[in-house]
Amino acid sequence: MTDTTNTTETTAEDAGAPAPSRRSLIGWGGAGLALGAAAAGGAVAMARTGNDVDPTAAETGAAIGFHGAHQAGIATPVQDRLHFAAFDVKTDDRAAFVQLLKDWTRAAARMTAGHAVGEGAYGGLAEAPPDDTGEALGLKPSRLTLTIGFGPSLFEKFGLADQRPEALVDLPKFPGDNLEKTRSDGDLCIQACADDPQVAVHAIRNLARIGFGKVAIRWSQLGFGKTSSTTPDAQTPRNLMGFKDGTRNIAGTETDRLKKFVWVGEDDGPHWMTGGSYLVARRIRMNIETWDRTSLQEQEDVFGRDKGEGAPVGKAKERDKPFLKAMKPDAHVRLAHPDSNDGATLLRRGYSFTDGTDGLGRLDAGLFFLAYQRDVRKGFIPVQRSLSRTDALNEYIQHVGSAVFAVPPGVRDKDDWWGRALFSKEA
Amino acid sequence: MRAVRLSVVTAAATAAALTAVTGCTEKSTASGSDAIQVTAADSKCETSTKSVPAGQVTLKIENKGSKATEVEIVFPDDRIVSEKENIGPGTKYTLTAEVKAGSYEIACRPGMKGHGVRQKLTVTGGKVAKRDPRLDKAVAAYREYAQEQADETLPKAEAFAKAVKAGDIEAAKKEFATSRLGWERTEPVAESFGDIDPKVDVREDGLEDGQDPATDWTGWHRLEKSLWQDKKIGDREKKLADQLVTDLTDWQKRVGKAEITPSSMANGAKELLDEVATGKVTGEEDRYSHTDLSDFKGNVEGAQKAYELLKPVAKENDAALATELDKQFTALNTLLDKYRTDKTSYDFTSYDKVGKADRKELSDAVNALAEPLSKLAAAVVK
Numbered sequence: 001m002t003d004t005t006n007t008t009e010t011t012a013e014d015a016g017a018p019a020p021s022r023r024s025l026i027g028w029g030g031a032g033l034a035l036g037a038a039a040a041g042g043a044v045a046m047a048r049t050g051n052d053v054d055p056t057a058a059e060t061g062a063a064i065g066f067h068g069a070h071q072a073g074i075a076t077p078v079q080d081r082l083h084f085a086a087f088d089v090k091t092d093d094r095a096a097f098v099q100l101l102k103d104w105t106r107a108a109a110r111m112t113a114g115h116a117v118g119e120g121a122y123g124g125l126a127e128a129p130p131d132d133t134g135e136a137l138g139l140k141p142s143r144l145t146l147t148i149g150f151g152p153s154l155f156e157k158f159g160l161a162d163q164r165p166e167a168l169v170d171l172p173k174f175p176g177d178n179l180e181k182t183r184s185d186g187d188l189c190i191q192a193c194a195d196d197p198q199v200a201v202h203a204i205r206n207l208a209r210i211g212f213g214k215v216a217i218r219w220s221q222l223g224f225g226k227t228s229s230t231t232p233d234a235q236t237p238r239n240l241m242g243f244k245d246g247t248r249n250i251a252g253t254e255t256d257r258l259k260k261f262v263w264v265g266e267d268d269g270p271h272w273m274t275g276g277s278y279l280v281a282r283r284i285r286m287n288i289e290t291w292d293r294t295s296l297q298e299q300e301d302v303f304g305r306d307k308g309e310g311a312p313v314g315k316a317k318e319r320d321k322p323f324l325k326a327m328k329p330d331a332h333v334r335l336a337h338p339d340s341n342d343g344a345t346l347l348r349r350g351y352s353f354t355d356g357t358d359g360l361g362r363l364d365a366g367l368f369f370l371a372y373q374r375d376v377r378k379g380f381i382p383v384q385r386s387l388s389r390t391d392a393l394n395e396y397i398q399h400v401g402s403a404v405f406a407v408p409p410g411v412r413d414k415d416d417w418w419g420r421a422l423f424s425k426e427a
Numbered sequence: 428m429r430a431v432r433l434s435v436v437t438a439a440a441t442a443a444a445l446t447a448v449t450g451c452t453e454k455s456t457a458s459g460s461d462a463i464q465v466t467a468a469d470s471k472c473e474t475s476t477k478s479v480p481a482g483q484v485t486l487k488i489e490n491k492g493s494k495a496t497e498v499e500i501v502f503p504d505d506r507i508v509s510e511k512e513n514i515g516p517g518t519k520y521t522l523t524a525e526v527k528a529g530s531y532e533i534a535c536r537p538g539m540k541g542h543g544v545r546q547k548l549t550v551t552g553g554k555v556a557k558r559d560p561r562l563d564k565a566v567a568a569y570r571e572y573a574q575e576q577a578d579e580t581l582p583k584a585e586a587f588a589k590a591v592k593a594g595d596i597e598a599a600k601k602e603f604a605t606s607r608l609g610w611e612r613t614e615p616v617a618e619s620f621g622d623i624d625p626k627v628d629v630r631e632d633g634l635e636d637g638q639d640p641a642t643d644w645t646g647w648h649r650l651e652k653s654l655w656q657d658k659k660i661g662d663r664e665k666k667l668a669d670q671l672v673t674d675l676t677d678w679q680k681r682v683g684k685a686e687i688t689p690s691s692m693a694n695g696a697k698e699l700l701d702e703v704a705t706g707k708v709t710g711e712e713d714r715y716s717h718t719d720l721s722d723f724k725g726n727v728e729g730a731q732k733a734y735e736l737l738k739p740v741a742k743e744n745d746a747a748l749a750t751e752l753d754k755q756f757t758a759l760n761t762l763l764d765k766y767r768t769d770k771t772s773y774d775f776t777s778y779d780k781v782g783k784a785d786r787k788e789l790s791d792a793v794n795a796l797a798e799p800l801s802k803l804a805a806a807v808v809k
Binding site: 088090125127128129182209212213214216 | 690693694751755783787791794795796797798799801802804805807808
């Protein structure tokens with residue numbers, strides 16, 4: 001991993017913190033705090049070198065540094081679980097909103113380091129509800145990352161219209177889209193990823209609680225079983241259709257590709273977005289039952305790769321360079337490949353979802369697609385235009401939710417806060 | 428009606444509960460000489476002493492008046508420590524109670540009505556429970572409010588019952604929502620009498636396994652179903668209307684005995700918003716009549732009353748919280764006003780006509796108020 005500024009940040013929030021630490025509760029005991037920090041730091045360092053060939057249980061409890069040039073949760077190794085929430089802003093009071101961003105940043109720094117929010121979950125006034133909801137007590141930091149994004153509609157508020165990045169376009173209507181308003185858009189979003197679902201859910205729940213009155217959750221999505229990896233040496237995960245997903249995804253170690261396709265450069269503008277990225281979120285429902293009744297040949301033709309190894313058509317190994325012309329013209333991989341889209345490349349970070357059944361006995365399941373890019377106009381839009389028209393996969397999927405966000409750069413240090421560069425004139 | 432009993436407001440109707448309240452450890456035996464002689468008459472209330480030691484306090488009461496009277500020992504916030512009702516003319520009664528050190532009053536209420544004639548009583552020794560007198564005032568005012576709500580509810584419930592008994596469905600429908608307002612405004616107090624709430628405000632799905640809706644379901648919602656869904660009034664409904672009035676009369680009589688503290692008032696306000704968040708905003712509460720918004724407004728008004736009474740102290744301890752609560756109460760009330768044409772009327776838009784997006788907006792506004800409201804108790808007890 002190349003984000004050298006995203007150092008292990010356990011000092012400011014750890015040192016002398018009065019609140020009960022989740023880490024201190026899991027058995028290291030007294031001197032264990034320091035040991036815990038060291039162990040967490042070691043794991044982060046390992047993750048950052050890209051040597052986490054297979055994020056095993058030994059390190060999944062570690063803490064990912066919160067501070068750095070870029071927000072964690074984009075190029076950092078993908079965790080197993082997701083709770084993604086989109087919010088509407090409910091206040092027109094700019095100062096109140098800025099205060100919320102500061103409060104959120106502080107809570108996020110604490111939670112990602114494995115600490116409880118505020119004064120903790122117990123031990124306070126008996127008459128008052130505790131600051132922290134408590135369900136993550138005793139759990140490890142679980143590599144929790146919290147990543148904030150600002151939606152196009154936010155820039156209509158607080159006099160921010162002239163700060164809206166040109167690259168943050170409203171997505172066009174793609175053929176076949178069947179978008180539900182109640183699962184789409186939002187003034188801002190928080191992506192919580194962790195190896196323990198309870199840790200991710202706890203984070204969103206507590207941020208939502210801090211935000212009541214200023215923001216309200218518009219929609220949210222739980223995800224499991226990451227469908228793309230940012231650590232290509234690890235085994236490529238499979239989506240709910242049983243196919244490996246993300247073989248050629250951008251890795252956290254690929255400095256050049258990250259710079260070229262993911263991070264907003266200084267000259268891209270606006271200034272406050274330098275070091276940030278743009279996120280497209282799509283809830284893609286899969287017609288699971290019909291897919292499962294589809295012949296193996298058809299399934300493999302649809303993707304353009306074989307199901308077992310994940311090798312492209314005519315090749316032997318998953319990572320063999322695909323020969324696109326060997327695939328059917330409407331094969332998913334062929335249409336989505338950068339070579340078919342003038343080099344358009346996305347960093348994908350999607351998750352599978354299953355929200356029970358839909359009332360007709362069909363699994364309400366699919367892929368919660370998350371893609372980061374330097375410019376939505378050069379990333380998701382051309383790729384999805386190509387896919388939505390001709391992709392053979394369209395018979396088995398439908399896009400039912402959609403949102404796009406500008407993801408600002410990282411929080412530099414403990415005095416910095418989410419969105420400071422956007423909301424502070426001097427920045 | 429909620430499935431789980433409220434914990435912060437508890438009925439203190441028995442001596443056992445009083446012991447818990449006073450936490451008394453020093454007990455003195457009540458010898459004859461320690462007893463307070465209380466001479467009640469039609470316009471006076473004489474006591475033999477103004478000061479007794481903490482512990483078991485005995486009142487030897489004699490009614491020398493011409494009307495039946497009621498004698499009470501009351502806390503400074505008007506909460507009743509102990510009482511005896513219906514002491515007939517010329518009769519005597521001995522009342523005992525566990526009383527902690529502090530200031531109290533002995534009240535004689537000739538005709539068992541009104542504020543009564545009162546004498547100061549100082550109970551000495553042990554620990555004196557010190558409290559901000561502004562909070563005692565707030566509790567006393569809130570108790571008065573709860574009593575007023577019960578007193579005003581009864582005639583409305585009687586009008587509702589009368590229409591039901593006359594078999595007049597339309598008239599009964601008109602009286603339904605207003606008959607609930609006082610109850611909704613003071614629900615945490617009303618619910619503190621655990622036996623009344625299940626009789627008057629239970630919903631069909633609140634019945635326990637083995638309870639038969641045909642015989643065991645009583646109260647407003649049972650009648651609501653008859654009026655709006657079954658559209659008929661039979662003998663059973665007429666009996667239930669009388670039963671509702673009887674049960675609410677019981678509530679009216681017992682409101683004064685509710686154990687109310689500043690923090691239970693504050694948390695009671697939050698609980699009123701919880702009622703909205705779990706029952707009203709979903710449309711579950713009044714699923715047949717869809718008069719949920721009227722209940723909603725009642726809950727908010729009751730919460731606001733408790734808040735306004737506690738505000739002088741809360742503001743001193745946490746000015747930012749008071750500012751936020753003022754703002755959110757205004758915001759929620761403004762939003763509710765969108766659903767009625769006349770701001771003095773409780774005639775709100777039928778909740779089945781309120782769309783999903785609007786319900787979400789209401790729900791967001793409730794969360795925006797309830798979250799800071801949950802911090803009111805802390806600001807009061809600081």
